[in-house]
Amino acid sequence: MVVSTSNTTAVDVAIIGGGIAGVSAAAAISPTHAVAxxxxxxxxxxxxxxxxAAIYVENEGGPVFHRLSTASRQFFDESPGADAPLVTPLPVLKVGNDSVSDFLVAEAEAARKITPNVRTVMGSELTDLCPVLDPDVITIGVYEDSSGSVDVMALHQLFLRTARANNALIQRSAKLLSATRAATGTGRWKIETTAGPVEADVIINCAGAWGDVVATACGVAPVGLTPMRRxxxxAPIAQDPSDWPFIYSFTEDLQCYFKPEAGNQLLCSLSEENPSDPTDARAEELDVALAIDRIQTISTLELRSVKTTWAGLRTFAPDRNPVFGWDDSVDGFMWMVxxxxxxxxxxPAAGQVAGALMREESLPENITELGLTTDQLAPRR
Ligand SMILES: Cc1cc2nc3c(=O)[nH]c(=O)nc-3n(C[C@H](O)[C@H](O)[C@H](O)COP(=O)(O)OP(=O)(O)OC[C@H]3O[C@@H](n4cnc5c(N)ncnc54)[C@H](O)[C@@H]3O)c2cc1C
Known part of the structure; x- marks a missing residue:
């Protein structure tokens, strides 16, 4: 039960951050704990x-992310409690030229151990799948046809609705400023926020690009996160792309992607990784221009104008694997970054991990059967 006196909100668990990580943790933990x-x-x-880019693709981000994505599949397939399916089918075709063919073939072979339908594609099948690819530039692809486009806001709303139904308190404009934990007595966190004080047994750090900033403000050592701007x-196009896959180019100096969107347009990116401070990221004109140039090089497309631009921070640990688990140097501090x-x-799987850790349960079977352990996710691994 959330208890609010005139001064202080008192809960079991304070989750910091209202992005997808925060709401998925709130949905998973709120059935058994009072959450703010x-x-x-x-x-x-x-x-x-x-x-x-709202893509559900399993073979992405290396073996640990791949397994977590696969473990999330059932949730997306069943979309429990959602008004409509959360994922619309959209195959993904990773492409390149001969210089990356060994890499792509090896990647497909490794991926098949977890997602058996991943396969390599060559020759005319490439243009059969996506007629605008330039066969002089693109000679090989890795095709995953069980992937899809995610309705991210519906997913976020679904987690939020679940948390609210379990009486979680959702506080906007409530920035964690600092937190201290009494070494003796109740051992609870005393959290100062811009919306007033909060007391909790546990802090869960779901602060995305600010993950290390939040940890430091709680007196916890950072894990070395690097936010990367993308x-x-x-962009509108002349063709109807509704039958095309998501195209992701891996050739050196031609990295980019484009995703078919409704209304004869593409969602495009240079797929760059530029280190950034945690901030409200803004699109870089040069990265838009470079992406246009590369997309026009790997395809016969002509991108004459741009509709909307944006940028976001993809945040990585030093080994580029997720950091999900209890900090072993401080009691009551969990990382989900x-x-x-x-x-x-x-x-979906990340929420399950947070829920299991919170309730001191083993990880659920859909995660362990893929060979994932808490050690692989642990903050100080
Ligand atoms: C261009 C691009 C394409 C992408 N494509 C895909 C894709 O196709 N598929 C996919 O799965 N992922 C994709 N991603 C990655 C995905 O968007 C992120 O992994 C995910 O959104 C991270 O969620 P989060 O909740 O950790 O972070 P965020 O959404 O950033 O949430 C963190 C929250 O913490 C809050 N916060 C920070 N500090 C404090 C504080 N002191 N007090 C209170 N709140 C605080 C912030 O305001 C923020 O709202 C893409 C990312 C980008 C940029």
Whole structure:
């Protein structure tokens, strides 16, 4: 039960951050614990969560992310409690030229151990799948046809609705400023926020690009997160792309992607990684221009104008794996950060991890059967 006196909100668990990580943790933990979710902005999902390419692809981000995405599949397939399916089918075709063919073939082979339908594609099948690819530039692809486009805001709302139904307190414009934990006595966290004081047994750090900032403000050593800016934009095209896959180019100096969107347009990106401070990221014109140039090089497309541009921060731990678990140097501090470019697709499994850790249970079977352990996710691994 959330208890609010005139001064202090008292809960079991304070979740810091109202992006997808925060709401998925709140949905998973609120059935058994009193939760307050604190978001510094005036709206939830304002930062990276609302700025993604919204792709559900399993073979992405390396073996740990791949397993978490696969473990999330059942949730997306069943969309429990959602008004409509959360994922619309959209195959993903990673492409390149001969210089990256060994890499792509090896990647497909490794991916098949977890997602058996991943396969390599060559020759005319490439243009059969996406007629605008330039066969002189693109000679190989890795095709995953069980992937899809995620309704990110519906997913976020679904987690939020679940948390609210379990009486979680959702506080916007409530920035964690500092937190201290009494070494003796109740051992509870005393949290200062811009919306007033909060007391909790546990803090869960779901602060995305600010993960290390929040930890430091709680007296916890950072884990070495690096936020990486990525710019994206939409552009109208002459063709109807509704039958095309998501195209992700891996050739050196031609890295970019484009995703078919309704209304004869593409969502495009240079797929760049530019280190950034945690901030309200803005699109870089140069990255838009470079992406246009590369997309026009790997395809016969002509992008004559840009509709909307934006940028978001994909935040990585030093080993580029997610950081989900208890900090072993401080009692009552859990990390749910470092989701890189997979925080949407892995969020159902991430919530399950947070819930299991909170209740001191083993990880659920859909996660362990893929060979994932808490040690692989642990903050000080
Ligand atoms: C261009 C782009 C494309 C992407 N494409 C995909 C994709 O196709 N599929 C996929 O799965 N992922 C994708 N991602 C990655 C995905 O968007 C992220 O992994 C995910 O959104 C991270 O969620 P989060 O909740 O950790 O972070 P955020 O959404 O950034 O949430 C963190 C929240 O913490 C809050 N906060 C920070 N400090 C404090 C504080 N002191 N007090 C209170 N609140 C605080 C922030 O305001 C913020 O709202 C993409 C990202 C980008 C930028």
């Amino acid at each position: 979710l604190l978001e510094q902005e005036g709206e939830l999902a304002y930062h990276t969560t609302s700025r993604s 710019t994206a934009f939409t 470092g989701q890189g470019g997979c925080g949407i697709v892995t969020s």
